[in-house]
Amino acid sequence: MTNLSFHDSHGADDVDPLMVRSVEKAFRVLEAFDGSNRSLSLAQIGANVGLDKSAAQRFTHTLNKLGYLQKDPITKRFELSLRSLEMARHFITANPLVNQAMPYLLHLSRETEEAVNLTLPDGTDIVFAARFMSRHMLNTDVVVGTRMPAFCTAPGRAILSRLPMDEALSLLERSPLQAFTSQTVHAIDALIARLETARNAGYATTWGEFFPGDLSVASAVLDQSGRPVAAVNIGVSNARYTSEKAEEMFAPLVVAATRSISQASSTF
Incomplete structure (x- = not known):
């Protein structure tokens, strides 16, 4: 039986040896987008997530290649893609x-x-x-x-x-x-x-x-x-x-x- 009771979903232990920090940062990049931040530049993503320009570039490039971010070819700004919505569908159907x-x-x-x-x-x-x-x-x-x-x-x-x-x-x-x-x-x-x-x-x-x-x-x-x-x-x-x-x-x-x-x- 799945326990869906209250839990602290954002209390990751900073000294957890099993924690993969790159995965954590990737999800923080995705979480930077919301109703007031629908479209973000590379610099804004880096500032919001706490990444330097090089790291922000690597994470956004990877997420773009995986289909979770889309990049405007003219403005170079990023948005969440439709594929990111599939995660919610997977949760609901499962x-x-x-x-x-x-x-x-x-x-x-x-x-x-x-x-x-x-x-x-x-x-x-x-x-x-x-x-x-x-x-x-x-x-x-x-x-x-x-x-x-x-x-x-x-x-x-x-x-x-x-x-x-x-x-x-x-x-x-x-x-x-x-x-x-x-x-x-x-x-x-x-x-x-x-x-x-x-x-x-x-x-x-x-x-x-x-x-x-x-x-x-x-x-x-x-x-x-x-x-x-x-x-x-x-x-x-x-x-x-x-x-x-x-x-x-x-x-x-x-x-x-x-x-x-x-x-x-x-x-x-």
């Missing part, structure tokens, strides 16, 4: 939990016509592994692979609420607790109270704590040992729902979906 959840996510999407998501825990964050968009186009910048803090998102709190309290507290203490909106709950004591409420209810809610106006209701998917391995959430806008109505309508649906996913699979 992950039994994501595949098991898909029919239930599709059913929720058709039944509610709202945004439905499956998120997985990673360190102090959650990562979107599947997303069914709403025709109302809520948060169109959120795509598969988007990473968000767990402490101020309904899926993150749903997962945290099903962990042993000392483990959840440790993750909260390592989280970048900050106010993303005026509604963000970011004090430890208040967050612990929210987790206790979520654990008792079987689901978690957040009202505009990461995105203004975003109402989210989530429940955790559990493995056979009762540990949280994912969460399903439904997100709607406060322009169309009150928080009370969103909770009343969608909490039973996400709880039923995660219970079915948990019970249906014995492979993740």
